[in-house]
Amino acid sequence: MTTAAPVRWGQLSPRAKRKALAGWAFVVPALLIYAFFFIQPFFYSIYYSLTDWNGADPVKQFVGLGNYIKLAGDSLLWQALGHNLIWVIIGTVSPIAIGLLLGVLIWTGALGRVLFRTIYFLPVVLSEVVIAIIWNWIYHPLFGAVNQILRGIGLDHLARGWLGDPQTALLALLMTAIWSYYGFCFVIIMAGLQNVDISLVEAATIDGANGWQRFIHVIVPQLSHVLTMITAFTLIGGFNVFGIVFVMTQGGPGTATQVIATYTYRKAFQESQVGYGAALSMVMTLLSLVTSYIFIRLRERQEQ
Amino acid sequence: MQNTSTVQEWSRMGARGPRQRAVRDRLLRYIGSLLRYAILIFFTLVCITPLFWVIASSLKTTGQIAANPLGFPTEIRWDNYIEAWTVGRFGKYFKNSVIVSIPIVTFVILLASLAGYGLARLRFHGSNFVFVLFLLGLMVPFQSIMIPLFYILKDIRFLGTYWAMIVPSIALGMPFSIFFMRAYFSGLPQELGDAAEIDGCNEFSVYWRVMLPLAGPAVSALVVLQFMGAWNAFLLPLIYMQKEEIRPLVLGLMFFRSRYTQNYPLTMAGAAIVMVPIVIVYLVFQRRFVQGLTAGAVK
Numbered sequence: 001m002t003t004a005a006p007v008r009w010g011q012l013s014p015r016a017k018r019k020a021l022a023g024w025a026f027v028v029p030a031l032l033i034y035a036f037f038f039i040q041p042f043f044y045s046i047y048y049s050l051t052d053w054n055g056a057d058p059v060k061q062f063v064g065l066g067n068y069i070k071l072a073g074d075s076l077l078w079q080a081l082g083h084n085l086i087w088v089i090i091g092t093v094s095p096i097a098i099g100l101l102l103g104v105l106i107w108t109g110a111l112g113r114v115l116f117r118t119i120y121f122l123p124v125v126l127s128e129v130v131i132a133i134i135w136n137w138i139y140h141p142l143f144g145a146v147n148q149i150l151r152g153i154g155l156d157h158l159a160r161g162w163l164g165d166p167q168t169a170l171l172a173l174l175m176t177a178i179w180s181y182y183g184f185c186f187v188i189i190m191a192g193l194q195n196v197d198i199s200l201v202e203a204a205t206i207d208g209a210n211g212w213q214r215f216i217h218v219i220v221p222q223l224s225h226v227l228t229m230i231t232a233f234t235l236i237g238g239f240n241v242f243g244i245v246f247v248m249t250q251g252g253p254g255t256a257t258q259v260i261a262t263y264t265y266r267k268a269f270q271e272s273q274v275g276y277g278a279a280l281s282m283v284m285t286l287l288s289l290v291t292s293y294i295f296i297r298l299r300e301r302q303e304q
Numbered sequence: 305m306q307n308t309s310t311v312q313e314w315s316r317m318g319a320r321g322p323r324q325r326a327v328r329d330r331l332l333r334y335i336g337s338l339l340r341y342a343i344l345i346f347f348t349l350v351c352i353t354p355l356f357w358v359i360a361s362s363l364k365t366t367g368q369i370a371a372n373p374l375g376f377p378t379e380i381r382w383d384n385y386i387e388a389w390t391v392g393r394f395g396k397y398f399k400n401s402v403i404v405s406i407p408i409v410t411f412v413i414l415l416a417s418l419a420g421y422g423l424a425r426l427r428f429h430g431s432n433f434v435f436v437l438f439l440l441g442l443m444v445p446f447q448s449i450m451i452p453l454f455y456i457l458k459d460i461r462f463l464g465t466y467w468a469m470i471v472p473s474i475a476l477g478m479p480f481s482i483f484f485m486r487a488y489f490s491g492l493p494q495e496l497g498d499a500a501e502i503d504g505c506n507e508f509s510v511y512w513r514v515m516l517p518l519a520g521p522a523v524s525a526l527v528v529l530q531f532m533g534a535w536n537a538f539l540l541p542l543i544y545m546q547k548e549e550i551r552p553l554v555l556g557l558m559f560f561r562s563r564y565t566q567n568y569p570l571t572m573a574g575a576a577i578v579m580v581p582i583v584i585v586y587l588v589f590q591r592r593f594v595q596g597l598t599a600g601a602v603k
């Protein structure tokens with residue numbers, strides 16, 4: 001924090017006073033809109049989560065921790081959290097691994113890096129609904145690319161309705177998410193690689209380190225900053241994932257792909273259990289805050 | 305993969321003399337770079353082929369889709385686009401998206417650059433607290449506030465109007481944008497502002513005439529990122545913008561898709577209408593995109 005506040009108002013020079021007032025004037029418009037449309041609803045979320053309310057009644061019935069006690073015994077919530085867990089594990093490791101692979105391949109000397117970067121990042125700028133439509137098409141039981149290819153190489157028995165089969169639906173959604181996201185990891189990792197000291201890599205080569213050793217012991221440690229950042233970012237994204245799941249499967253078949261965000265949406269906006277929905281949204285809030293907190297602590301330790 | 309066997313043969317033969325070793329090394333390097341480009345090109349195709357399918361399918365007839373789902377269209381049918389634009393009301397949704405995106409981007413930039421400047425350049429009581437308050441917004445997902453925000457928007461009669469998307473999006477854009485602008489303003493040389501002040505500028509004109517123009521790269525990076533965010537936003541309009549007349553493109557596409565489930569060419573034409581503008585903006589301003597996204601990540 002570079003803007004250390006001065007000691008006392010009375011001791012300030014007229015210039016410093018004017019600056020301080022101007023400072024508030026600069027911040028106030030943003031602060032007002034942020035306070036009203038962000039901070040206020042945040043506290044209301046906490047309040048709602050302690051009530052039983054259907055969204056229409058004039059009275060919100062205060063139930064204390066009742067919703068949270070109900071959460072603990074809600075098997076659908078635990079199932080959804082389980083899906084989120086699978087989602088954050090696979091959905092974090094794979095795009096970062098792909099991003100690292102592509103980043104290192106280009107960084108260690110490939111032509112056309114701008115062209116590759118342009119293309120890899122392309123899916124990242126697409127809307128979730130467009131991505132969902134594209135991948136619904138790829139998974140289409142009859143015309144979809146996946147089944148066409150499988151049939152083409154004689155593996156007809158593997159062809160199936162990927163999104164309709166509870167066994168494969170979640171993984172199929174994850175593939176979609178990874179497709180839409182590895183370009184983001186790649187771009188961030190490329191930016192991080194710009195700061196990697198290439199002479200250290202060369203020194204390791206002379207010392208006889210093979211490619212893998214150079215990657216693990218020389219390149220990855222120098223990228224640790226960037227890697228923790230993307231990991232935290234991806235984890236938070238995974239805990240809150242909504243769009244792809246909602247458009248592609250609506251959480252189905254059955255509840256096979258229900259994640260906490262789609263479950264919350266359903267409770268709060270489709271089943272009018274606003275209080276319970278708010279409690280569910282608090283679970284997401286907590287997961288995000290804890291992840292951020294761990295990330296900040298890790299960052300502090302790295303900086304020492 | 306035939307190349308691998310050659311490698312094995314070569315290594316089995318061993319390096320008998322310096323000349324053979326040189327040849328072997330060159331071959332290995334050649335195979336290495338072949339493999340490198342094979343992987344890079346594989347992922348290029350993985351990125352591009354699905355987008356090709358969108359465009360190709362959007363130009364086919366339903367009959368063509370069934371006969372030849374993955375290839376090029378045999379005859380190009382632009383009518384799908386016309387039908388999506390008019391009957392599917394994508395023209396209307398497109399206009400809605402523009403109507404909400406422009407004020408969102410404008411006000412996010414304006415308010416965030418003001419606040420970022422104030423936090424970076426003007427010391428005042430409580431500025432640390434204010435900054436931390438905005439930073440907390442980076443850690444709290446939209447899902448945490450979406451439920452009460454619905455009832456707040458209802459109470460102030462924003463629901464069912466463009467304001468229901470514009471104003472919350474501005475608030476949601478604040479944390480990252482302020483963080484971003486503050487970092488940029490902190491990096492600019494202090495002397496510039498001081499010199500302008502001596503010349504008689506007040507705080508606001510130092511900001512407006514000197515500092516903001518200098519922050520051009522940061523502002524344009526933020527413009528493209530915020531535009532992408534506003535154009536692609538999904539959950540927020542899904543909750544607050546359901547009314548048909550005000551739906552933005554993305555939401556229009558979602559409802560359109562569920563109405564025309566079996567009409568793939570038409571759905572794909574709709575997807576292309578949503579996709580193409582943002583892809584063009586990205587291709588034109590891609591350096592700004594990358595700068596904006598990587599600025600916070602890499603120190």
